[in-house]
Amino acid sequence: MTMQASPESETRESETSTLVEAPEEAADTTAPEVDQGMPAVVPDDAPKAYRLKSRQREAVETILPPLALGAALIGLWYYIAYGVLDETRRFLMRPPHQVLEVGFLDSENISDQLNALWSSTQVALIGLLIAICIGIFLATVMSQAKIVERAVFPFMVTLQAIPILAIVPLIGFWWGYGRTSRLVVCVIISLFPIIVNTLFGLLSAERAMHDLFTLHRANRLTRLRKLMFPAALPAVFAGLRISAGLSVIGAIVGDFFFGRGEAGIGQLLRRYANNLNGEELLASVILSSALGIVVFWVFGWLQTLIIGKWHDSRQV
Amino acid sequence: MKTATQNAAVAFDDIGMTFPDGTEALRNVTLSISKGEFVTIVGPSGCGKSTLLRIASGLLEPTAGTVEVDRQRLGYVFQDATLLPWRTVRQNIELLAELHGIDAAERHSLSEAAIELVGLVGFENHYPKSLSGGMKMRTSLARTLTLKPPLFLFDEPFGAVDEITREHLNDETQLLFKSEGFAGLFITHSISEAVFMSTSVLVMSSRPGRLVERFEVPFSYPRNPDIRFEPDFALLSGEISKALRGSHS
Numbered sequence: 245m246t247m248q249a250s251p252e253s254e255t256r257e258s259e260t261s262t263l264v265e266a267p268e269e270a271a272d273t274t275a276p277e278v279d280q281g282m283p284a285v286v287p288d289d290a291p292k293a294y295r296l297k298s299r300q301r302e303a304v305e306t307i308l309p310p311l312a313l314g315a316a317l318i319g320l321w322y323y324i325a326y327g328v329l330d331e332t333r334r335f336l337m338r339p340p341h342q343v344l345e346v347g348f349l350d351s352e353n354i355s356d357q358l359n360a361l362w363s364s365t366q367v368a369l370i371g372l373l374i375a376i377c378i379g380i381f382l383a384t385v386m387s388q389a390k391i392v393e394r395a396v397f398p399f400m401v402t403l404q405a406i407p408i409l410a411i412v413p414l415i416g417f418w419w420g421y422g423r424t425s426r427l428v429v430c431v432i433i434s435l436f437p438i439i440v441n442t443l444f445g446l447l448s449a450e451r452a453m454h455d456l457f458t459l460h461r462a463n464r465l466t467r468l469r470k471l472m473f474p475a476a477l478p479a480v481f482a483g484l485r486i487s488a489g490l491s492v493i494g495a496i497v498g499d500f501f502f503g504r505g506e507a508g509i510g511q512l513l514r515r516y517a518n519n520l521n522g523e524e525l526l527a528s529v530i531l532s533s534a535l536g537i538v539v540f541w542v543f544g545w546l547q548t549l550i551i552g553k554w555h556d557s558r559q560v
Numbered sequence: 561m562k563t564a565t566q567n568a569a570v571a572f573d574d575i576g577m578t579f580p581d582g583t584e585a586l587r588n589v590t591l592s593i594s595k596g597e598f599v600t601i602v603g604p605s606g607c608g609k610s611t612l613l614r615i616a617s618g619l620l621e622p623t624a625g626t627v628e629v630d631r632q633r634l635g636y637v638f639q640d641a642t643l644l645p646w647r648t649v650r651q652n653i654e655l656l657a658e659l660h661g662i663d664a665a666e667r668h669s670l671s672e673a674a675i676e677l678v679g680l681v682g683f684e685n686h687y688p689k690s691l692s693g694g695m696k697m698r699t700s701l702a703r704t705l706t707l708k709p710p711l712f713l714f715d716e717p718f719g720a721v722d723e724i725t726r727e728h729l730n731d732e733t734q735l736l737f738k739s740e741g742f743a744g745l746f747i748t749h750s751i752s753e754a755v756f757m758s759t760s761v762l763v764m765s766s767r768p769g770r771l772v773e774r775f776e777v778p779f780s781y782p783r784n785p786d787i788r789f790e791p792d793f794a795l796l797s798g799e800i801s802k803a804l805r806g807s808h809s
Contacts, residue, residue, distance in 0.1 A: 452639070459634060
């Protein structure tokens with residue numbers, strides 16, 4: 245009865261030199277055990293039943309709490325719209341069904357918003373791409389020469405510490421008030437996590453692994469390609485997920501200040517607020533956060549796709 | 561002086577090592593190991609055993625004395641398996657051959673042979689995260705075997721696995737030694753491991769590390785795991801243990 249463990253766990257735990265045969269052994273011993281009679285029946289089923297139950301329970305426990313909280317928040321939303329605000333001030337917070345009707349189901353409004361959202365998405369993604377290129381390049385150079393790291397790092401921290409509002413006039417002054425400036429904002433906001441995480445990742449390979457490469461006379465490039473880059477990947481992805489979210493924020497913030505040319509979702513938000521279009525405003529806010537969530541999720545998915553096979557990353 | 565060490569796979573001549581912080585790790589270590597010899601150094605932790613291996617491999621320069629060794633194809637088995645987690649068992653085993661510029665076809669046949677030798681058939685495409693400690697160590701051994709090194713340096717490689725696994729790995733290592741005929745320098749603090757695998761056991765004292773006593777192990781290869789329970793084995797282990805205690809006080 246003790247052999248009922250799955251073949252996989254059997255092979256992992258078994259340490260003998262007959263390891264290869266272990267899965268078959270486990271399978272073989274299961275059959276006669278069941279034949280031996282009644283006592284085997286209950287323990288045989290019990291773990292499976294237990295597992296099934298707990299999996300269902302786990303699913304319920306994962307899905308139910310956010311659903312409940314979501315419902316509660318919508319309830320609160322209705323309460324504020326009808327219970328707190330009187331008729332004349334209800335434009336401040338339209339109830340959910342009106343937001344849905346005016347903001348999402350009105351074809352003109354939704355196409356305006358989706359166009360603007362698409363424009364912002366492009367800015368966010370191009371900005372992120374530029375930040376990735378610059379970030380990984382800088383981190384790689386820093387990992388190769390301590391002196392570069394010492395020289396560059398303080399400036400990176402400074403760049404990170406500058407409130408974006410403080411340099412908005414400067415960015416407008418240098419790059420105008422259109423798309424280029426929006427991209428610049430995006431890059432500045434999303435660059436830092438990429439640099440820091442990539443550098444941390446590149447330096448994360450164990451000393452013994454470096455010794456191994458040293459012993460076998462690997463040159464700098466080989467070491468970088470076969471040891472440091474792959475070792476950096478988990479940290480790089482952690483940085484990417486943060487930066488991806490930031491790049492969406494960057495694109496929207498950039499929109500607020502540099503609205504010339506194609507309107508982004510930030511521009512639209514501003515226009516709706518100015519015109520007291522409460523429904524559209526809330527709809528746009530929801531769409532913006534949806535974009536952030538999608539981008540974050542896409543990078544999480546990419547991470548699993550690329551390094552999930554070998555790396556145990558606990559992800560949300 | 562050189563004549564005695566001419567056939568040696570590794571020859572330490574009066575090695576001394578003092579670290580920049582003033583710690584004297586090794587003093588007057590003279591030792592040479594030839595093909596067909598499996599020498600184990602036992603000693604308390606922190607006595608400088610690993611330092612000696614790092615010196616042999618060239619990772620560390622001694623502050624006194626000279627070491628002669630052909631570092632072209634050096635086998636170094638680390639304390640941890642040091643597998644690259646993003647590579648499968650086979651890709652890990654082929655790493656060293658890759659670093660030495662061996663072409664893909666030959667790499668494949670080398671890894672194939674090594675996988676067979678350490679009993680990892682069927683696990684070629686597993687990633688390290690799904691392997692047990694013992695299997696990781698086997699992968700590490702196989703990786704080193706692909707280079708067919710004339711000299712194997714073992715830096716307490718089986719310290720992190722459980723007792724049963726360790727005995728299996730000891731058994732496999734002495735069989736490899738018998739079949740491959742390399743020169744071995746093994747570091748451990750387990751006396752039974754030392755006696756079971758080696759042709760000679762050296763006792764190292766601590767701070768600074770010096771080789772204080774040498775014991776020849778008379779058993780022939782391949783060794784039966786049951787010799788661990790024979791009186792001669794126990795007697796020799798006892799003597800080594802006594803020497804170790806003497807060196808420690």
